[in-house]
Amino acid sequence: MPSSQPQPVAPSVRRQSAPHVAIAGATGAVGEEFLRVLAQRHFPIGKLTLLASARSAGKTLAFNGDDYTCEELTEDSFKDVDLALFSAGGSISKKFGPVAVDAGAVVVDNSSAFRMTDGVPLVVPEVNPEAITDANIGLGSDNVAGIIANPNCSTIIMLMAVTPLHRAVAVKRMVVSTYQAASGAGAAAMRELEQQTREALSEPGAVGEVKTQAIFPFQYAFNLFSHNSPMQPNGYNQEELKMVHETHKIWAQNENEKTAITATCIRVPVMRAHAESINLTFAHPLPEDEARRLLEQAPGVSLIDDRANNRFPMPLDATHRDDCYVGRIRRDLSQPGETGLDLFVCGDQVRKGAALNAVQIAELLLR
Ligand SMILES: NC(=O)c1ccc[n+]([C@@H]2O[C@H](COP(=O)([O-])OP(=O)(O)OC[C@H]3O[C@@H](n4cnc5c(N)ncnc54)[C@H](OP(=O)(O)O)[C@@H]3O)[C@@H](O)[C@H]2O)c1
Numbered sequence: 001m002p003s004s005q006p007q008p009v010a011p012s013v014r015r016q017s018a019p020h021v022a023i024a025g026a027t028g029a030v031g032e033e034f035l036r037v038l039a040q041r042h043f044p045i046g047k048l049t050l051l052a053s054a055r056s057a058g059k060t061l062a063f064n065g066d067d068y069t070c071e072e073l074t075e076d077s078f079k080d081v082d083l084a085l086f087s088a089g090g091s092i093s094k095k096f097g098p099v100a101v102d103a104g105a106v107v108v109d110n111s112s113a114f115r116m117t118d119g120v121p122l123v124v125p126e127v128n129p130e131a132i133t134d135a136n137i138g139l140g141s142d143n144v145a146g147i148i149a150n151p152n153c154s155t156i157i158m159l160m161a162v163t164p165l166h167r168a169v170a171v172k173r174m175v176v177s178t179y180q181a182a183s184g185a186g187a188a189a190m191r192e193l194e195q196q197t198r199e200a201l202s203e204p205g206a207v208g209e210v211k212t213q214a215i216f217p218f219q220y221a222f223n224l225f226s227h228n229s230p231m232q233p234n235g236y237n238q239e240e241l242k243m244v245h246e247t248h249k250i251w252a253q254n255e256n257e258k259t260a261i262t263a264t265c266i267r268v269p270v271m272r273a274h275a276e277s278i279n280l281t282f283a284h285p286l287p288e289d290e291a292r293r294l295l296e297q298a299p300g301v302s303l304i305d306d307r308a309n310n311r312f313p314m315p316l317d318a319t320h321r322d323d324c325y326v327g328r329i330r331r332d333l334s335q336p337g338e339t340g341l342d343l344f345v346c347g348d349q350v351r352k353g354a355a356l357n358a359v360q361i362a363e364l365l366l367r
Pocket of ligand 1: 024025026027028029030031051052053054055056057073086087088089090092110111112152153183184185186187188349350351353354
């Protein structure tokens, strides 16, 4: 069963005063989660600036019991900002991320805009915190402003579960299939799933057709489909390729040591929290019990692996929680000896896949 949640940490602050934090995309699914995570973890905030599109200018959002008014994101939004948390989409990050850095801020970006850019650290704090130190980006006086990228949400959840095993016996090949929630596509996608479900159930007798279809190209309620990211000429969609390329960058693998990875990403009508089925091939044998022990000890990972009761991770276990939940841990009988393993993982991708991971990065910058 889920373990207790990690206790919020108040990081040691080297600055004289708490940073001025700006959130670009504050009204979105990730933006609103940022506000919850920052408050729950007692992140030190001297001043908070909430930014969104012109549509949201004047809207109020609550933080720590106070109301804050959203401003329109413009080129002038980052004056005196120390830390800018971006979750407003790739094109906004591309345009305004460098503006924030020029104004002296450190940017932690949730979009894919800079993830594969040379010199931009791509960080999961439990996996490769050293990437931040190496880049010398930080909030202290002897560090420099720059951009740090938050990986793709499916990549983060996968690597939370697989990295402890990879560190022990080296993963040679990884086959992953995802079951991705509506919230991964933002607040409007969540509203579409809810509305479609109402419409479908309003038809007497059978599950009927839906009228609302603005975000996804297909009916989402009572259905599932291949991930809606752009299809590439090689037959993979962009989400699948992100999982491949980002893993190689996060694990700092050179051309000769790259793990062979293939992914199939599917959108399922779950409101929140992604699930992933993962098949691994190791360079060295790893007994099932040893894999279980490694995962039990891994920070940010909890086990739900109860064969007797057929009780394994479900999206609802992970919803609004920090940890990634791992189960169905079993030797892959199709691979020789103890060189293959199957896993099933669930993680809240708005939280660990986005806002929490970015705030954990920001906490590392404060040390
Ligand atoms: N959802 C996830 O699980 C997840 C996980 C990892 C990464 N991400 C990434 O995080 C980013 C945000 O995702 P989301 O799910 O939070 O999306 P969302 O719910 O659609 O929110 C988008 C946010 O961006 C703002 N925005 C849109 N156009 C803007 C503009 N022209 N200028 C300023 N702000 C603008 C929106 O403001 P308005 O309300 O004013 O429109 C809103 O605050 C995306 O890059 C996404 O890929 C999301």
